[in-house]
């Protein structure tokens with residue numbers, strides 16, 4: 001840890017509190033929090049930021065990992081950081097087309113973007129006194145939590161659908177987690193986690209049910225500015241729970257307040273499979289929230305999230321960015337992921353969906369020549 005984070009200032013400069021994204025109720029960061037106790041909305045960390053253009057250079061001079069953005073993360077002191085060297089993933093020009101880049105999140109520990117969120121959330125949970133960590137998962141989040149729990153020296157309980165690929169179950173168990181398989185989908189696994197916590201104690205790290213996974217994920221937005229020297233014109237993001245999409249949108253707002261960017265924003269596109277597309281359906285019907293998807297079916301396990309607690313935040317970000325939401329045919333996903341693999345990229349099926357979406361948006365003229373477009377490879381090809 002010292003080696004990775006030796007060059008951080010001892011304390012963060014910006015005060016931070018938690019704010020309910022639905023009713024604006026305010027909470028202190030001194031305790032463990034899940035959802036707003038008043039209205040059940042997700043809590044987000046709000047920093048009292050000031051213009052600080054020079055901080056950008058300080059950040060860029062540090063070791064290349066997620067914690068170089070220390071001042072903009074909720075962890076109070078460098079000593080409290082639980083890290084496996086996450087973040088600072090490569091942005092690779094793709095052979096798909098001119099101006100197309102792949103943000104390759106498979107280069108994170110446990111080969112997925114989930115490491116960013118878990119690094120931050122586990123650091124906070126441990127420093128706030130959690131003794132046991134628990135979360136449901138559609139796949140990669142469970143593996144990441146298992147690894148970061150092991151790193152923190154805390155026991156981990158993970159519940160996942162019974163048909164989750166065996167490779168993910170094995171990975172969680174290799175990191176010492178207690179894994180339980182549940183009939184149904186991730187929302188059913190979430191109920192099992194709540195029961196386990198009621199019986200055995202522990203802290204719930206479900207997507208957006210605690211405020212800090214989104215803080216880790218937002219660093220993807222900060223990195224895009226560092227990678228390109230400007231923000232891209234569009235972002236195509238494979239979307240299950242949508243924490244990264246919400247996090248990046250938050251990061252752009254923070255960067256503007258820091259004086260690092262102006263009011264420009266990338267157009268944000270949520271990509272889902274036609275077998276489970278609650279956000280796309282809600283976007284197309286101009287809804288503010290996304291009703292549960294009946295009988296979700298997709299081989300892109302990370303996209304099999306029939307009901308997302310961050311639905312309102314996602315839909316707002318998609319609309320405010322003048323982006324959109326697009327569902328791709330299930331049968332096209334694997335072939336497109338294989339295209340990325342032929343470029344040497346360890347691409348999971350979720351990223352295949354992003355490639356298909358890119359083509360569809362090009363055909364429709366929504367994405368145009370000369371634009372810089374970032375597709376997220378949210379995780380490696382781990383499901384076999």
Ligand SMILES: [Zn+2]
Nearest residue numbers: 020023036039
């Ligand atoms: Zn609230």
